[in-house]
Amino acid sequence: MLFICRMTLRELRAVWRRLLFFFLCVAIGVGAIAALRSVIQNVRSAIAREARTLTAGDLVLQSNQPLEAGLRDRVVRVLDAADVRGRAESIETATMVRPADPAKAMARMVELEGVDAAYPLYGTVTLAEGHRYTHRLVHGWGALVRPELLVQLGVSVGERIVIGRGTFEIRGLLLSEPGRRLGGFSFGPRVLIDRADLLEIDLLRFGSRARYVTRLRVPDASLARLETQLRDLLRPALVSVRSYRSTEDRIGDRLETSENYLSLVGFVMVVLGGVGVWSVTRVFVRQKLKSVAVLKCLGAASGQILAVYITQVALLAVIGSACGLAMAAIAVPFVPPSAVPDLESIRLGLTWSAALQAGGVGVLTSLLFALVPLLEVRRVKPLLLLRDEAARLSLAVQRPRPMGAGLASPGIARRLANRLQRIDTTQAVVASLVIAALVGLAAWQAGSLRVGAAVSLGFVGVTLTLSAAASLLVRLVQPLASSTWFPLRHAVLAVSRPGNQTRVILLAVGLGTFFILGVRLVEANLLRELAIELQSDAPDMFLIDVQEDQVSPVEAFARKWRLDGGIQLMPVLRARVVGIRGRRLNAGSPEEVRERGGPSREYTVTYRDHLASNERVVAGELWPAQQGSIPDVSIEQNLREDGLELGDLIRFDIAGRVIAARVTSVREVDWSDARNGGFMFVFRPGALAGAPHWYLGVLRAPAHTLARARFQRDLVAAFPNVSAVDVREVLRTLQAIVSNITLAISVVGGLALASGLLILIGAVAMTKFQRLYEAAILKTVGASGRTVATMLAIEYVTLGALAATVGASGACLLSWFVTEQVFDLSWQLLPGLVAGTIVVVAFGVGAVGVAASVDVLRRRPLGVLRAE
Amino acid sequence: MIELRAVSKTVMSGGDPLVILHPLDLIVPAGQTIAIVGPSGSGKSTLLGLMAGLDEPTTGDIIVDGTEITAMSEDAVARLRGEKIGFVFQFFHLMPSLTALENVMVPIELRGGRDAAERGRALLGEVGLTGRAHHYPSQLSGGEQQRVALARALANDPPILLADEPTGNLDTENGRHVIDLLFAVHDRRDTTLVLVTHDVELAERADVRLHLRDGRIARREEAGRSVAVTG
Structure with missing residues (x-):
């Protein structure tokens, strides 16, 4: 030992x-x-x-609509029977906020939350400057806002803002609050008001996107039972x-x-x-x-x-x-x-x-x-x-x-x-x-054993390929061994002599290239997909919750502003698929539905008699000349993956009414062109005429910042319940999220690059000790330093080019798989990046090879030979 | 004592068997010095390698200091070598990453000796290299490297010393110095000494000279008398 x-x-x-x-x-x-x-x-x-x-x-109980009275009573009975120690109700909705001062031409979309006196059951609401939160701060037309909203609206604490039909006094700055979502997408900064006030400002009209939340304080012992009880009771709703x-x-x-x-x-x-x-x-x-x-x-x-x-x-x-x-x-x-x-x-x-x-x-x-x-x-x-x-x-x-x-x-x-x-x-x-x-x-x-095995298999595949490539290379360059140019002849001999380093360098460099370029290609493809650029004539603002009686006034408003391309208002409804071909879909709980992702979730649907400019029919007819007794519906082709086909009978639940419709056409929507929105289900006009619906407005708002702000403010002033989603704002938020992802990918890619570089230098440095002896002998018999350097350069550049080519092919395959199969995005070959990488790697290996062998070139032969 | 009974060596060369040593018998009594001479390719080094258990004979038995090594495992032979045989090579074969002293210490450490450094220094003193203990092989001359190799061979005080062309890579003066050392060690410790050499002067000093030709013992000379051997 x-x-x-x-x-x-x-x-x-x-x-x-x-x-x-x-x-x-x-x-x-x-x-x-x-x-x-x-x-x-x-x-x-x-x-x-x-x-x-x-x-x-x-x-936490959460729904998109207030509970029906009957169900509500039953829930209350369950809660009364259970050991519920506290109960807080709140409503969350995305809406527009503008300063009360008409001189300030601004309007912003915010995430509004109306809370009651019991809020918060857990955690603390943190306010700026160490102020303590009490419900009094929001009670009676008070609002707590995020600091960034002050800057965006140009207002300060104590001033008034308008939300819907109500005017609120800003009474404090909100730093963090319990119940917020983590890292998710948000329409804007949080604003906290009293739930009672929220119900009075005319925001929650038909079709409004709102979340009704009930939070309960329950001892751990009875938590699981109550959860099951409520789930069973509320599942259908x-x-x-x-x-x-x-x-x-x-x-x-x-x-x-x-x-x-x-x-x-x-x-x-x-x-x-x-x-x-x-x-x-x-x-x-x-x-x-x-x-x-x-x-x-x-x-x-x-x-x-x-x-x-x-x-x-x-x-x-x-x-x-x-x-x-x-x-x-x-x-x-x-x-x-x-x-x-x-x-x-x-x-x-x-x-x-x-x-x-x-x-x-x-x-x-x-x-x-x-x-x-x-x-x-x-x-x-x-x-x-x-x-x-x-x-x-x-x-x-x-x-x-x-x-x-x-x-x-x-x-x-x-x-x-x-x-x-x-x-x-x-x-x-x-x-x-x-x-x-x-x-x-x-x-x-x-x-996961499956993923582990797949990764190992990938490695083995690349290794075998590189190994085969090495044997092939040795065979291919053989004829060059009879070249009359000394450096070339000896470079070839070095590649193929017994105990050569060909395989090792190919493996190290090839695997390095494979992984690094693979990561880069995936990154580039992701970025390309995510770099959402607005086309010059694309709409950049959506109006949500426009009510039927507001259609003409909104159109008049748009005319007054002389918008490019005017405004397009589309009728929309919320519909849930409850059955296909007669078999009932068990809708399950909302969580289950979301996880399953199948067709039985809630969709926003529309009706019209024509195709939009970003659509084309891939099967069937829109609409058939003969209208049957059952309404016609057209589906987006992605729904085929869920098993929907031409001729299927689909049952929809629209605001509590069940409507059956037959699929008479399949459309392909170009999702990148959002001018006319994209709908998974489009109905033939007529069938839904009686159902309650609201309108979605698509328009191109004034480009100039000031005009844009005034437009939004005037719109909100005239139609308080209507929300304007500014696509440019949303894109900025999205890009911030994307840049975080990109940062993570770049860091990982950078680390991989560093590993690859180290392996390369290591592999070359390793072979140096073999080269020293040979170079000494060559020099002894009369080769110049330059000849030896040329020899080394040829050898390493060839090895580098081959390794990079094999590695790059693997990387393309890997990035294709990850992009198309894992992320479900479209993959594109980036020939410039791939070719560039091969060239850089080839000459990089050559340069590193020669540089790491400076010793070989400089050392006197005698010392080397004696040491041997 | 080393005893070889009907030992032969055949290797495969290009698919055909090639006889390097024809069956031979040989006894080297304890304390004897014997020089194996002969032209290149006559099988001298093979014979020496077989005595050291560095290779297995194709036929025959080899008994080293009373132990039959032919049937032993490689590791067992290695242990026996560490204990009983010192080996000196033409190309010294010092470990380049170790200093002179550390090279000498290795065999002692391998046997678990506790006083490796002390004994190593004493051995280096015995070959006149006290001042070179902390030099690496590349910092030593050929003669010095061979003396370190000799000190290493003596590290465990083995009863048998085998030397393969110990002066083959040295100039006359250094060669003589190494020969003197070898024989001084033999005299002092009464080791059995087997030499493979081309050096006539060195061969002359041995008790017995064995002439090899084409894998056979052609002649055996013993303190003035010469016996031709036909095989």
């Missing part, structure tokens, strides 16, 4: 520089895993701490019932999934490092043959020597992992606040479990990858130290001899038999175990 420790330390003294790059790579991967897992675990524990504050109640625990679980599940996926990215980096460790170990063992032989000659057993090298790898892996953890510990507190949910109790820092997991993955992966090549030391024969034997039989590493080799058995069969017999069983068994362990590690990191 003492011997093993001492030898390990002595050897490390000499080799740590050569192995540095690979363990840095491991460090980056470990750091990434630890940091990503830590941040998400920080968020999770903060959510667990604040679960009640997030839901603002133990049990589309009221969601959720406890703080199920909310926490749901968020927790989502976070766990993202934690696992992000860790998988980290794991891929560690594996890249591992591939580096594997290749460096292989070369390392070859360079150590003599030392191993000497040790054996001096009486060391194979096990002892193996232990020395495994200990070395383990020590470096531990040090590398520790470096990674240190990097993560430093980086995590600097994660920008915008990248994590806005939680009060969140403390960013490395967590023990993340650190242990990441460190474990780093050390295990390094050891696993080093093990197979290290097993070679068992086969080193001390005999190679005796000059003529070694020279004549070139027994660098002795393969196990096949039994009865040389017996006359014909051709391929004999060769196959020999090959089979030459396989070292121990090495084969260990290799299988290592692969199984790696799949296990991947599955552990992904939290």
Whole structure:
């Protein structure tokens, strides 16, 4: 044991520089895993701490409409019978706010919440300047607003704002409040008013998008029972019932999934490092043959020597992992606040479990990858130290001899038999175990055996392809070996000579390119899809909740403003699919419906007698000349994936009335052209004439900021219940969210890039030690430094180009799969990016190859030869 | 004592068997010095490698200091070597990442010796390299490297010392210095010494000279008398 420790330390003294790059790579991967897992675990524990504050109640009932009187009574009876300790009711809706001062030409969309005196049941409402929240602040036409709204409207605390038909005094600034949604999309800043006031300002008319929320305080003991009871009771009315625990679980599940996926990215980096460790170990063992032989000659057993090298790898892996953890510990507190949910109790820092997991993955992966090549030391024969034997039989590493080799058995069969017999069983068994362990590690990191296996399979695929490419390359360049140009001839010989580095470099660079370009391509495709640009003539404002009696006044208003392209008002209704082809769809609870995503959720539908300009019919006819007794409906082609087809009979629930309609056409909607909106269901006019509906307005608002603000203010002043969704505002919000995602992707991509670079430098530096000797000999026989440099450049550029090409092909495939199959977006090949990457990688490898070999070019041959 | 009974070695070369050593018998009594000489390719180094258990014979048995090594596992032979055999190579074969002293310490440490550093220094003193203990092989001349290799071979005080062309890579003066050391060690410790050499002067100093030709012992010379061997 003492011997093993001492030898390990002595050897490390000499080799740590050569192995540095690979363990840095491991460090980056470990750091990434630890940091990503830590941040998400920080968020999770903060959510667990604040679960009640997030839901603002133990049990939350939520619906889009006020409960019918009968149902309400039944709910009240259930609540009275149960042990309910507190009950707060609120209404949330998106609406417009403008300053009461007519001189200020501004209007903003906000998320209005009307709360009662019991609010909040849990958590605290935080106000600016340390003011304490009481219901008196909002009672009697008072409002609490977010600081940004003051700036947007140009008002200050104490001034008045108009919401709907009511005028409110701003009585304080809202910093945070219980019950807000995390990281989700919002139409605007929160405004808090009294629920009683909200009901009086004429906002909640037919079709208004509002959420009616009842929060309950219930002791933990009776929580589950009450939750089930209410769910059963409210299921048909589309009221969601959720406890703080199920909310926490749901968020927790989502976070766990993202934690696992992000860790998988980290794991891929560690594996890249591992591939580096594997290749460096292989070369390392070859360079150590003599030392191993000497040790054996001096009486060391194979096990002892193996232990020395495994200990070395383990020590470096531990040090590398520790470096990674240190990097993560430093980086995590600097994660920008915008990248994590806005939680009060969140403390960013490395967590023990993340650190242990990441460190474990780093050390295990390094050891696993080093093990197979290290097993070679068992086969080193001390005999190679005796000059003529070694020279004549070139027994660098002795393969196990096949039994009865040389017996006359014909051709391929004999060769196959020999090959089979030459396989070292121990090495084969260990290799299988290592692969199984790696799949296990991947599955552990992904939290799913399927994903883990898929990732491992991807790696194996790329590895095999690169390996095949290497063999092909060696064969293809063979003819060039007879070239008369010395550097080319020797570059070719270097690529194909025994014990060459072709495979190692191809693997390292190829895998690096594959992963980095893959991430970049996915990123570029995502960004392209998400970079929503407004076309110059596209509508940029939507009016919601225009009532039937407001259609003519709104049109008149638009005429007065001389809008480009006028205004288009479309009748819309809310409809829920309750049955298809006669079979009833069990609508289930709203949560179930949302999760299932099938057709039985609520849709906004319209009716018209023509196709919109962004639509075309792909099947059937809009509308058939013969109108049957059953109303006609046209579906969007995406609904076909849910099993809807031409001729199906669909039953809709529209405001409590069930209407059956037959699918007589299928349309394709160009969703990127929102000029005429997009509807999954379009009815033939007539069928819905009697049903209650409201109008959706589509228009292009004045482009100039001031005119736009005045337009919005005048509109709101004239039609207080109508909300104007400013697409430009929404796009800004969306782009802020997208830029956060982009940041995350870029950080991960950057880390991958750094890993790839390290592997490349490491691989080249590794081969340098072989090159030194050859270069010395070439120089001795008269080659100039420039010739040797050209030789190296040709060799590395060729290897780089091939590796990059294979890697890039894989990356295209990967990015296609991720973009189209996972994100469900359209994929586009980016030839510039791909070609550019190949060129950069090829010449990068060439440059790194030559630069890392400066020593080779500069050192005097004699020193090198003597050292050998 | 080393005893070889009907030992032969055949290897596969390009699919055909190639006889390197024809069956031979040989006894090297304890304390004897023996020089194996002969042209390149005559099988000298193979014979030496077989005595050290660095390779397995195709046929025959090898007994080293009373232990039959032919049937032993590789690791067992390695342990035996560490204990009983010191080996000196033509190309020194020091471990480049270790200092002179550390190179000498390795065999002692392998056997679990506690006084490795102390003994290592003493051995380096014995070969006249006290001042070079902390130099790496690349910082030493060829003669010095070979003396370190000799010190390493003596580390566990083995009863048998095998040397493969120990002066083959050295100039005359350094070569003589190493030879003197080898024989001084033999005299002091009464080791069995087997040398493979081209160096006539070195061969002359051995008790027995064994001439190899084409894998057979062609002649055996013993302190003035010469015996032709037909095989």
